Amino acid sequence: MDNRENTKGRVQLIAARTVAYIILVFLALLCLFSFLMLIINATRDNNQLQAGFTLIPGGHFKDNLSNAWTDASIDIPRGMLNSFLVATCSSLLTAYFSALTAYGIHVYRFKMKRFAFYFIMAVMMIPPQVSAVGFIQLAYKFHLTDSYLPLILPSVAAPVVFFYMKQYLESVLPMEMVEAARMDGSGEFHTFNTIVLPIMKPAIAVQMIFSFVGSWNNYFIPALLLNKKEMKTVPIMIAQLRAADYSKFDMGKVYMFVLLAILPVLLVYIFLSRSIIKGVTAGSVKG
Numbered sequence: 001m002d003n004r005e006n007t008k009g010r011v012q013l014i015a016a017r018t019v020a021y022i023i024l025v026f027l028a029l030l031c032l033f034s035f036l037m038l039i040i041n042a043t044r045d046n047n048q049l050q051a052g053f054t055l056i057p058g059g060h061f062k063d064n065l066s067n068a069w070t071d072a073s074i075d076i077p078r079g080m081l082n083s084f085l086v087a088t089c090s091s092l093l094t095a096y097f098s099a100l101t102a103y104g105i106h107v108y109r110f111k112m113k114r115f116a117f118y119f120i121m122a123v124m125m126i127p128p129q130v131s132a133v134g135f136i137q138l139a140y141k142f143h144l145t146d147s148y149l150p151l152i153l154p155s156v157a158a159p160v161v162f163f164y165m166k167q168y169l170e171s172v173l174p175m176e177m178v179e180a181a182r183m184d185g186s187g188e189f190h191t192f193n194t195i196v197l198p199i200m201k202p203a204i205a206v207q208m209i210f211s212f213v214g215s216w217n218n219y220f221i222p223a224l225l226l227n228k229k230e231m232k233t234v235p236i237m238i239a240q241l242r243a244a245d246y247s248k249f250d251m252g253k254v255y256m257f258v259l260l261a262i263l264p265v266l267l268v269y270i271f272l273s274r275s276i277i278k279g280v281t282a283g284s285v286k287g
Contacts, residue, residue, distance in 0.1 A: 038262070041255040049251040064256040074237045075230070076257060083216050083233040084264060086148050090155040091211035095204045097156045102165035103192050107178055117166075124159035136224050146228045151221060161207045168203040169196075212268050216261075234261045 041049060044058030069076055105117055139150045173196060181191040197204070219235035226232050232240075238261065241254050 035262075038255060038259055042252070042259045044255075045252045046250045049255070058252075060252060061256075064252040067250065067253045068256040068260065071241075071253065074232075074240055076237065076260060078230060079232060079234045079237045080260065080264065082148075082231060083235075083261075086151050086222075086233060087212045087215040089148075089152045090215040091208040093152065094155040094158045094161050094211040095208045098158050098161035098207065099165045099197065099200055099204060100192060101162050102169055103196055105162075106166055106169045106173070107175070120159045120162055123157075124163065132221065136221070139225055145225050146231055147225070148231075150225055151215075151218070155211065155215070158211070161211070164207060165200065165203055168200060172199055209269055213265055216265055 040055065040057050042064055043061040045060040045063065048054075048058050048060075101120075105113065135150070135154070139145060144150045177195065178191060181195055186195075217235060218233075219239065222233050223236050223239070226236065238254070238257060241257060
């Protein structure tokens with residue numbers, strides 16, 4: 001009787017796992033379908049794309065790549081380099097200074113600590129569109145147009161990232177570790193850089209991915225501040241392609257450009273996602 005019950009239980013477990021795997025595979029295919037269609041459309045020319053939807057790849061991948069890469073109206077390599085510079089600097093500044101602020105609020109005891117925390121939370125509730133007009137006016141007043149500084153420096157203050165980092169620190173950083181470092185003569189910045197930061201590697205990796213993607217896809221602010229052709233970023237160039245004369249509009253070239261614009265984001269995710277699975281304690285010991 002026990003053997004029958006055990007066998008029945010194993011069969012039910014296998015059936016449940018099979019159903020779960022089928023659902024997961026279906027959801028994965030659903031998520032990857034749009035990316036698959038982007039790759040397929042990047043292999044088709046303008047006439048094939050206008051003919052309608054199909055899952056059969058075309059034979060114009062090299063032609064679309066050459067047309068997009070050598071387009072006279074836009075400089076794709078320069079645009080991707082510009083976007084990569086802005087996105088990389090923004091993600092690094094966001095992750096580091098948000099972690100540093102979270103460390104200060106979490107570790108130190110001072111009179112205005114609660115006020116500082118709630119003030120940052122209040123700033124987090126303000127939509128970026130509300131302050132965008134004032135920010136643009138300020139950038140023009142200080143002659144910061146056609147400069148990457150107004151696109152990079154504001155990333156130092158990221159309330160959402162700060163809140164995530166603080167919640168993460170509360171769960172992984174024991175105060176005894178900080179006190180032990182102080183007793184050993186470690187300075188505050190040395191403690192943060194060599195002990196706390198390695199512990200926060202998984203959280204920093206996640207936030208750097210989100211920050212990089214958000215900065216890479218940012219169109220609104222750069223479109224208002226960047227006027228020089230050689231300084232424009234990828235989203236602005238994609239918008240320029242879409243706004244081209246319809247008689248000269250090449251959908252195959254546009255799909256190829258979008259594919260090229262997505263590839264750096266995928267590489268950054270693949271590179272940083274590895275650090276998410278590393279052990280928190282192992283990272284601290286390595287530091």
